[in-house]
Amino acid sequence: MMKKLFALMLAGLLTVGCACAETAPQEDGFRISPITDEIFARIQGKSFKDDCTLPREDLRYLHVLHVDLDGETHEGEMIVNYHIAEDVLEILKALYEAKYPIEKIRLVDEYGADDETSMRDNNSSAFNFRFISHTTRVSKHGLGLAVDINTLYNPYTKVVDGERIIEPATGEPYLDRDADFPYKIDHEDLCFKLFTEHGFEWGGDWEDRKDYQHFEIPTAQIEEWYPDNK
Numbered sequence: 001m002m003k004k005l006f007a008l009m010l011a012g013l014l015t016v017g018c019a020c021a022e023t024a025p026q027e028d029g030f031r032i033s034p035i036t037d038e039i040f041a042r043i044q045g046k047s048f049k050d051d052c053t054l055p056r057e058d059l060r061y062l063h064v065l066h067v068d069l070d071g072e073t074h075e076g077e078m079i080v081n082y083h084i085a086e087d088v089l090e091i092l093k094a095l096y097e098a099k100y101p102i103e104k105i106r107l108v109d110e111y112g113a114d115d116e117t118s119m120r121d122n123n124s125s126a127f128n129f130r131f132i133s134h135t136t137r138v139s140k141h142g143l144g145l146a147v148d149i150n151t152l153y154n155p156y157t158k159v160v161d162g163e164r165i166i167e168p169a170t171g172e173p174y175l176d177r178d179a180d181f182p183y184k185i186d187h188e189d190l191c192f193k194l195f196t197e198h199g200f201e202w203g204g205d206w207e208d209r210k211d212y213q214h215f216e217i218p219t220a221q222i223e224e225w226y227p228d229n230k
Contacts, residue, residue, distance in 0.1 A: 029065040029075065030093050032085050036061075043079065046113040052129040052142075059127060059144055060085035064092045066102040069182055076105025079127040081144035083225055084217060087198040088126070088147060091191075100190050101183060102150060119168035119213075122152035122183070138229050146216035147200070149191055153183035154212035156203070177204075177212070185212055 033039075039061050040048070048056070062085065064076040073096075080088050095102065104123040111118040113128055127144035131137060140146035148154075155171025157164060166172050174181060185191050185204065192202055195215040203211025222229070 028093075029063065030089055030096075031063045032089055033061050033063075035059050035079070039079075042107065043109050046109040047079070047107065047128045049113075049129045053138060054129060054143060058082055062089055062092070064089065064105060065096050066092065066105050067096060067099050068103050069101045071099060074104075076102075076124075077107050078105055078125060078147075079107060079144060080147065081127070084145060091194045091198060094194055095191060098190055103183065116168050119148070119151035119155075120170050122150055124149045124151065124213075136230070138226075140216045140222065143222065143226065143229070145222055146214060147195070148213040149185065149215070150183035151213045153181060154185045154204075154214075156209070156211040156213065158209035174212075 035043075035056050040056060048059075058081055059079055060082045062076075062078045062080060064078065065073055066076050067073055076092075078088065078092075092102075092105075102124055104121060106118075106123050106125065108115065108118050108123070108125040108128045111121065111123065115128065118125060124147070126147045127141065129142040130139050131142065132139050141148075152168060152171055153174045155174055156167040157175055159165070166175065174184070177184070177186060185202075187204075192204075196202060199217065199221070200215040201218055203209075203214035203216070
């Protein structure tokens, strides 16, 4: 009991003594922070568009480390919804510790918030505000509740009116999921296992389309968090 009381007192002191109260402590390059003015200046008018209805306060900035295919360590940045920030940080840290290769983790704003350009560069990202076409409902990426990993090698595809859509367009060589190539996500992949263990759904399991790069929070949970998103 005394140990618990001491821990609570210590946590209170740390919170009072820190100017950035919601900033998680840095540990081996992994941390969470609110969207500071400096970070907001980088995303305003890009991923955080002028018509963005999601409060800035609902977003969190992640600083992470990741390794590429050569085992080289890189710094990465990602913006996600605060509801999943701890989970995503934990997942990315576990992937880093396992030396799981992720080529790039950059804010989509470095690509002008253009998804196609970001995906062609095999960039992994999350938040990019947008509405679902022809609706007033914010998409899961627009809420910061979906994450895309190693996007070039794990494309999105769907057949519409007999025509196959592939995003990114340069991802066509990687539609054959029986082929052996780097960065591929499947059911045996550590990335798939970690995200699904944390409650995410994988776009590679969808029936009407496939989105092999994509992990998202289930719709039922999002409706609890954002009941007015209709």
